[in-house]
Amino acid sequence: MSFSPTDHSNPNPNSIFFPENPDPMADFELSDYLMLDAGVFEDDTSEKGMGVANESATPKHSNMQKNNGVFCFSFSLLSCLKICRSCKSGEKKNKLGLGHRIAFRMKSEIEAMDDGYKWRKYGKKSVKNSPSPRNYYKCVSGGCNVKKRIERDRDDKSYVITTYEGVHNHESPYTSYCNQMPLMAPNACISQSSPFSSSFST
DNA sequence: CGGCTTTGACCTGCGC
């Protein structure tokens, strides 16, 4: 299944589309993700505050599974944020009082990835020692004060660093959309909608 | 005309 920009059944016209590309993930590489306030994996080899999806890692959540030696994340960023909510981190909050924070570093030419939620840009700021500006977004859903920052990696501009703050208090439009497709493979929709749902070779 | 982005100004925290 693949959406096209003219496919009006796609609930989010801003989605990233993978046309008839034999390898839709060819241009995308999720290199790191940092659980700044909590860990995703219960893995003895994990660094503090960072999950590592290696062979010995034990999936802490049902969203993650091993398939033919490959760890497959069936969650996208949006579901990952929900995972954060369930983590036992003591509900530490940042200075903004938004609670959990999670950062992703990924190789991408596109900065504004579609993660299923709708965002409104409210600021842009140049950062010291960084040639690329930082963009600020807020979730536009009423009552949801989740924010995200997007900036280019100062060391390697081919990488984009996305930082999420807070937890959505509503379901993603995309999640709702996927839930209405019982015949679809569980990972298929997310894989098409969000490149964040990736696979790690182990 | 409504929604979204841009951008300069303003606010706040922190180090000296």
Place this chain on the structure above:
DNA sequence: GCGCAGGTCAAAGCCG
């Protein structure tokens, strides 16, 4: 207290 840097606000402009 002062200056700097990061974060946010809000008016103006753009676009469909």
